[in-house]
Amino acid sequence: MNTCNTIRDFITHEMLHDSLKTPLGDDDQLVDSGIIDSLGVMNLLSFLEEKFSIQIPDDDLIPENFASLSTITALVERQMAR
Amino acid sequence: MNFAFTEEQQKIRNTIIDFARQELNPGIIERDRAGVFPRDLWVKCAEMRLMALPFPEAHGGDGFDFVTTVAVFHALGYACKDSGLILSLATQVICGLTIQLSGNQEQAACLLPDLASGTLIYAQGITEPDSGSDTFAMRTTATKKDGGYILNGTKTMISNGPVTDRALIYAVTNPTKKTLARISCFLVPKGNPGFSAGNPMEKMGLRTMTNGELVCTDCYVPGPSLVGREGQGVILFSEVVEWERVLICAGLLGGLERVLEDCIRYAKERKAFGQSIGTFQAISHKIATMRMNVELGRLALYSAAILKNKRKRAALESSVAKFFISESLKQACLDAVQIRGGYGYMSEFEVERDLRDSIAATIYSGTSEMQANTIARLAGL
Numbered sequence: 282m283n284t285c286n287t288i289r290d291f292i293t294h295e296m297l298h299d300s301l302k303t304p305l306g307d308d309d310q311l312v313d314s315g316i317i318d319s320l321g322v323m324n325l326l327s328f329l330e331e332k333f334s335i336q337i338p339d340d341d342l343i344p345e346n347f348a349s350l351s352t353i354t355a356l357v358e359r360q361m362a363r
Numbered sequence: 364m365n366f367a368f369t370e371e372q373q374k375i376r377n378t379i380i381d382f383a384r385q386e387l388n389p390g391i392i393e394r395d396r397a398g399v400f401p402r403d404l405w406v407k408c409a410e411m412r413l414m415a416l417p418f419p420e421a422h423g424g425d426g427f428d429f430v431t432t433v434a435v436f437h438a439l440g441y442a443c444k445d446s447g448l449i450l451s452l453a454t455q456v457i458c459g460l461t462i463q464l465s466g467n468q469e470q471a472a473c474l475l476p477d478l479a480s481g482t483l484i485y486a487q488g489i490t491e492p493d494s495g496s497d498t499f500a501m502r503t504t505a506t507k508k509d510g511g512y513i514l515n516g517t518k519t520m521i522s523n524g525p526v527t528d529r530a531l532i533y534a535v536t537n538p539t540k541k542t543l544a545r546i547s548c549f550l551v552p553k554g555n556p557g558f559s560a561g562n563p564m565e566k567m568g569l570r571t572m573t574n575g576e577l578v579c580t581d582c583y584v585p586g587p588s589l590v591g592r593e594g595q596g597v598i599l600f601s602e603v604v605e606w607e608r609v610l611i612c613a614g615l616l617g618g619l620e621r622v623l624e625d626c627i628r629y630a631k632e633r634k635a636f637g638q639s640i641g642t643f644q645a646i647s648h649k650i651a652t653m654r655m656n657v658e659l660g661r662l663a664l665y666s667a668a669i670l671k672n673k674r675k676r677a678a679l680e681s682s683v684a685k686f687f688i689s690e691s692l693k694q695a696c697l698d699a700v701q702i703r704g705g706y707g708y709m710s711e712f713e714v715e716r717d718l719r720d721s722i723a724a725t726i727y728s729g730t731s732e733m734q735a736n737t738i739a740r741l742a743g744l
């Protein structure tokens with residue numbers, strides 16, 4: 282599974298309520314829609330860092346980086362390229 | 364996972380234990396009764412570098428890792444009977460960690476030296492009169508103006524609030540956004556026009572630490588007062604609170620160990636019906652539970668501390684540690700009063716103060732109910 286789909290899978294299973302489990306689009310707004318909240322973001326970070334063996338620096342812990350699947354994937358890929 | 368202290372950690376712990384017993388414990392009954400912040404002891408703790416532990420030497424700190432910092436607060440909780448002072452010190456360190464974790468090197472270089480040396484006292488203002496557990500329902504606003512922000516709102520029950528020199532104030536910068544992007548963190552110094560600290564609130568325990576309101580009324584702060592980036596407050600807070608829960612729990616676990624030791628000693632000494640009360644199962648089982656909780660608490664504390672030391676996320680582990688250790692301490696203090704009978708109820712014997720102090724631990728830094736909510740959610744519920 283590619284990076285984006287791995288993340289999609291996690292968010293769909295861990296963060297979406299049953300009623301919202303429609304396929305999650307790459308640009309669906311995750312922060313603005315409230316899908317990712319304060320505990321959700323820490324849970325997601327923990328998953329991303331473990332799964333992709335990365336450490337996301339403090340500087341990158343900004344809401345914009347968690348806005349959508351695309352921005353999260355870009356964040357992860359930036360760290361993997363380091 | 365290896366939880367054994369290194370030789371260096373053990374040496375520092377022993378120093379702190381001696382220091383706390385000699386310098387911090389005398390007069391605690393009177394200080395608790397008077398309910399005043401012991402500034403002289405704060406200075407002594409500063410001289411012992413207790414607020415400098417985890418910060419880089421370049422920023423005035425002593426450069427210890429987080430596990431060592433936790434081990435020191437663990438020793439402090441064990442030896443120091445002034446739980447209010449311990450929480451004041453922990454608050455200071457947590458404010459420093461917030462500045463460090465916000466990722467702004469310039470700010471860290473400018474602010475951490477006075478924090479680490481204890482010269483300036485810090486507080487963190489999150490709770491408001493209408494929002495505690497529902498943290499991010501806060502109403503304090505920060506509106507952009509002239510390259511800075513105007514803050515309006517009231518924070519309450521803030522540890523070190525009445526004596527604070529610099530406060531970290533969380534406020535809504537973007538009310539149209541959902542939780543994650545709504546809030547930012549600001550540094551507001553004492554004396555800033557529009558910023559005031561209320562009088563200490565009378566409270567049940569932790570009476571040597573002052574808690575009170577911090578009020579912002581058209582309080583203008585310049586742009587560089589922003590800690591981290593605009594909209595980063597919730598993520599910053601969520602990360603900081605993991606460190607906070609671990610650090611606070613270190614002191615609480617030390618307290619639990621002290622209560623356990625006192626109970627064992629008393630249960631051996633005190634006679635009833637011709638025998639030590641420790642021979643009665645009703646007493647010994649209470650002590651056995653304390654002993655068990657100390658062991659489990661150590662595992663919970665140091666597994667969370669090791670994760671944070673490796674800069675890993677520990678939402679689950681820090682909540683588990685906070686929930687388990689604070690509740691274990693509260694129960695142990697209640698049992699300690701019972702084990703001492705009538706003497707347990709008398710202030711002179713100091714167990715009732717431990718009980719009063721311990722109750723707060725199940726409330727601040729997220730109530731036990733909120734820890735359970737976090738644990739349940741992370742279990743997928």
Ligand SMILES: Cc1cc2nc3c(=O)[nH]c(=O)nc-3n(C[C@H](O)[C@H](O)[C@H](O)COP(=O)(O)OP(=O)(O)OC[C@H]3O[C@@H](n4cnc5c(N)ncnc54)[C@H](O)[C@@H]3O)c2cc1C
Nearest residue numbers: 487488489490494495496520521522723726727728730732
């Ligand atoms: C000694 C002390 C020091 C403190 N220091 C600080 C500080 O330095 N800075 C700061 O900002 N704040 C501080 N606080 C405030 C503290 O963080 C809050 O008291 C705490 O978060 C609870 O909020 P609340 O008091 O508004 O209670 P509420 O949120 O009103 O809760 C009331 C009760 O309802 C329960 N409850 C609420 N929501 C839920 C839910 N969803 N599920 C289950 N139960 C729920 C709570 O667990 C609690 O039992 C301090 C408090 C104390 C006692």
